[in-house]
Amino acid sequence: MRRSLTAILLSLLAGPALAAGGGDVLIKERDWSFSGPLGTYDKAAMQRGFQAYQEVCAGCHSLDLIAFRNLADLGYNEAEIKAIAAEYDIEDGPDDDGEMFTRPGRPADRFPAPYANNQAARASNNGALPPDLSLIVKARANGANYLYSLLTSYGEAPAGTEVPDGMHYNAAYSGKMIAMPQPLYGDDVSYADGADSSAEGIAADLVQFLAWTAEPKMETRKRTGVATMLFLLVLVGFSYRAMKVIWSDVKKA
Amino acid sequence: MSAKQFSNPVVRWIDHRLPVFSFLDHELHEYPTPKNLNYFWNFGSLAGITLVIMIVTGIVLAMSYTPHVDHAFDSVERIMRDVNHGWLLRYIHMNGASFFFIVVYIHIFRGLYYGSYKAPRELLWMLGVVILLLMMATAFMGYVLPWGQMSFWGATVITNLFSAIPLVGDSIVTLLWGGFSVDNPTLNRFFALHYLMPFLIAGVVILHIIALHRFGSNNPIGIDASGPQDTVPFHPYYTIKDFFGLSVFLSLFAAAVFFFPNFMGHPDNYIPADPMQTPAHIVPEWYFLPFYAILRAVPDKLGGVLAMFGAIAVLFVLPWLDRSPVRSARFRPAFKIFFWLFAIDCVVLGYLGGQPAEGIYVVLSRVATVWYFLHFLVFLPLLSVFETPRPLPQSISSPVLGGGAALAGAAANAAKEKV
Numbered sequence: 001m002r003r004s005l006t007a008i009l010l011s012l013l014a015g016p017a018l019a020a021g022g023g024d025v026l027i028k029e030r031d032w033s034f035s036g037p038l039g040t041y042d043k044a045a046m047q048r049g050f051q052a053y054q055e056v057c058a059g060c061h062s063l064d065l066i067a068f069r070n071l072a073d074l075g076y077n078e079a080e081i082k083a084i085a086a087e088y089d090i091e092d093g094p095d096d097d098g099e100m101f102t103r104p105g106r107p108a109d110r111f112p113a114p115y116a117n118n119q120a121a122r123a124s125n126n127g128a129l130p131p132d133l134s135l136i137v138k139a140r141a142n143g144a145n146y147l148y149s150l151l152t153s154y155g156e157a158p159a160g161t162e163v164p165d166g167m168h169y170n171a172a173y174s175g176k177m178i179a180m181p182q183p184l185y186g187d188d189v190s191y192a193d194g195a196d197s198s199a200e201g202i203a204a205d206l207v208q209f210l211a212w213t214a215e216p217k218m219e220t221r222k223r224t225g226v227a228t229m230l231f232l233l234v235l236v237g238f239s240y241r242a243m244k245v246i247w248s249d250v251k252k253a
Numbered sequence: 254m255s256a257k258q259f260s261n262p263v264v265r266w267i268d269h270r271l272p273v274f275s276f277l278d279h280e281l282h283e284y285p286t287p288k289n290l291n292y293f294w295n296f297g298s299l300a301g302i303t304l305v306i307m308i309v310t311g312i313v314l315a316m317s318y319t320p321h322v323d324h325a326f327d328s329v330e331r332i333m334r335d336v337n338h339g340w341l342l343r344y345i346h347m348n349g350a351s352f353f354f355i356v357v358y359i360h361i362f363r364g365l366y367y368g369s370y371k372a373p374r375e376l377l378w379m380l381g382v383v384i385l386l387l388m389m390a391t392a393f394m395g396y397v398l399p400w401g402q403m404s405f406w407g408a409t410v411i412t413n414l415f416s417a418i419p420l421v422g423d424s425i426v427t428l429l430w431g432g433f434s435v436d437n438p439t440l441n442r443f444f445a446l447h448y449l450m451p452f453l454i455a456g457v458v459i460l461h462i463i464a465l466h467r468f469g470s471n472n473p474i475g476i477d478a479s480g481p482q483d484t485v486p487f488h489p490y491y492t493i494k495d496f497f498g499l500s501v502f503l504s505l506f507a508a509a510v511f512f513f514p515n516f517m518g519h520p521d522n523y524i525p526a527d528p529m530q531t532p533a534h535i536v537p538e539w540y541f542l543p544f545y546a547i548l549r550a551v552p553d554k555l556g557g558v559l560a561m562f563g564a565i566a567v568l569f570v571l572p573w574l575d576r577s578p579v580r581s582a583r584f585r586p587a588f589k590i591f592f593w594l595f596a597i598d599c600v601v602l603g604y605l606g607g608q609p610a611e612g613i614y615v616v617l618s619r620v621a622t623v624w625y626f627l628h629f630l631v632f633l634p635l636l637s638v639f640e641t642p643r644p645l646p647q648s649i650s651s652p653v654l655g656g657g658a659a660l661a662g663a664a665a666n667a668a669k670e671k672v
Contacts, residue, residue: 139523225511
């Protein structure tokens with residue numbers, strides 16, 4: 001009896017604390033080149049983000065929906081794409097002897113996943129499953145800002161907050177405890193173009209890259225949209241005028 | 254049907270044997286329509302056109318879609334990435350569902366406001382409710398097809414509702430699932446039914462139009478057209494007005510498709526379905542939220558299901574609940590107030606359906622649910638007894654009654670006759 005009372009009291013105390021932990025996550029808002037009805041991707045930032053993905057993220061996170069040929073959107077030409085693809089080993093087969101074999105990647109191949117399956121991924125990551133990143137920006141509310149905040153909000157837990165083993169404190173994550181260790185500390189990659197390689201700079205580049213992997217047709221969509229809207233607005237004007245002319249001989253009452 | 258003489262000899266030859274041209278001329282050209290329809294009467298044709306848009310984009314999408322739990326999600330992403338203009342087709346179809354409901358809900362509330370469900374249009378109204386039910390089933394099954402997290406868990410929650418039905422509930426759920434949980438057989442049959450049902454809708458739409466053309470459109474004044482001076486031929490007057498309405502509608506639709514395609518969706522549906530991981534909040538698409546709120550407002554499972562279906566079922570008998578002989582709310586001051594309270598109630602229910610079922614939200618949901626049913630079962634019957642309607646005009650052409658106003662109306666009529 002006394003034990004259950006204590007449990008109730010504890011849960012009453014813990015309740016608001018947990019609610020606060022889950023609720024008020026810190027999301028940093030940034031102006032992205034791709035937001036807004038006319039926004040476009042920043043190709044240089046996407047290339048840097050791609051480099052950061054390869055050097056920082058790809059060890060754990062797959063990119064299943066992206067093929068090397070898609071990198072043309074980032075501004076790479078055919079030869080460059082062939083060279084990038086060739087750096088990867090792709091499992092192919094079976095060959096005529098029924099054996100699987102590895103060969104260098106080709107533009108038509110998709111990025112190989114870091115783990116053979118989800119179980120292997122969990123086994124290597126303390127039981128947590130690193131999600132595929134292809135759609136991550138669309139699969140989270142306020143995705144671009146959320147991802148940026150997540151990558152840049154690691155830190156020391158406030159006094160009194162206990163961080164369990166294998167977890168990390170992150171002010172932007174729901175519950176503030178995340179299994180993913182801090183990926184960016186600043187200067188994690190060295191950019192050839194001398195761009196900002198602070199943790200914030202790299203995070204912003206990664207967001208550009210992953211916004212593109214989530215919505216590669218965005219620029220085409222918006223361009224088509226502008227033309228369509230212009231056509232429709234003219235149509236609205238003409239049809240309104242035609243309606244007025246046709247109805248001009250009808251008395252209202 | 255009058256045998257109209259067409260000038261083109263080929264048309265005349267065909268029409269003599271197969272009177273499709275006479276039929277179209279009668280129903281879409283000379284068809285007399287009240288001349289005082291306002292823009293709320295655009296939404297019927299808009300709903301029909303949206304249905305066509307949905308069927309056409311849906312058929313093309315089906316050519317690239319794979320209804321299998323292992324491939325459905327990826328096949329949708331393949332449409333988004335590799336199929337020529339696949340992103341456009343898919344965003345039109347996805348947003349088209351939302352716009353279809355926007356249009357149909359406005360169409361329904363227009364009918365409620367102007368009393369379009371009253372005699373002699375009861376069957377027209379009831380066929381409309383059948384269309385709404387079919388649309389809901391179609392939209393629900395369509396939302397399952399991309400096999401994202403919300404697809405899967407939405408399907409799980411909604412199909413489980415049927416288990417509340419006594420005796421046969423569990424068998425119905427097994428039948429819906431094609432097994433013992435939401436799985437590949439469920440996806441397969443949902444795809445088959447999602448493809449089938451729009452054609453059923455199209456069939457009921459034809460009946461809806463046949464019933465409409467029996468007595469013609471209601472109008473904002475709600476009195477019958479008393480003669481040719483009250484009507485205009487459908488073509489060109491309403492073809493051009495519907496065309497103008499369509500161009501405005503398409504502008505808004507295109508703005509959503511091209512610039513905010515995911516605004517009305519849920520981010521969780523871009524996460525592949527995972528039966529082992531429940532999302533924090535399972536919410537249906539926005540157009541189901543009022544009904545979802547009613548479902549959750551009732552503390553008993555069977556009661557909630559009955560209330561949710563009852564919320565639609567009550568629409569079937571609406572023509573016999575509101576017995577007032579006056580159709581239009583313009584001449585029913587008390588009804589008008591209750592109409593707007595009901596409209597607010599529906600919006601509030603929609604808001605509450607999107608909130609977690611806890612605390613104050615549950616209380617508010619219950620109040621709003623009770624109000625929803627009170628409106629139909631108590632207020633409308635009482636209003637038809639106790640309300641004193643304002644005097645009705647003599648005709649559409651002379652909408653003002655009595656004294657100098659009547660003279661003005663007569664003058665307008667005289668002016669009209671000169672035209």
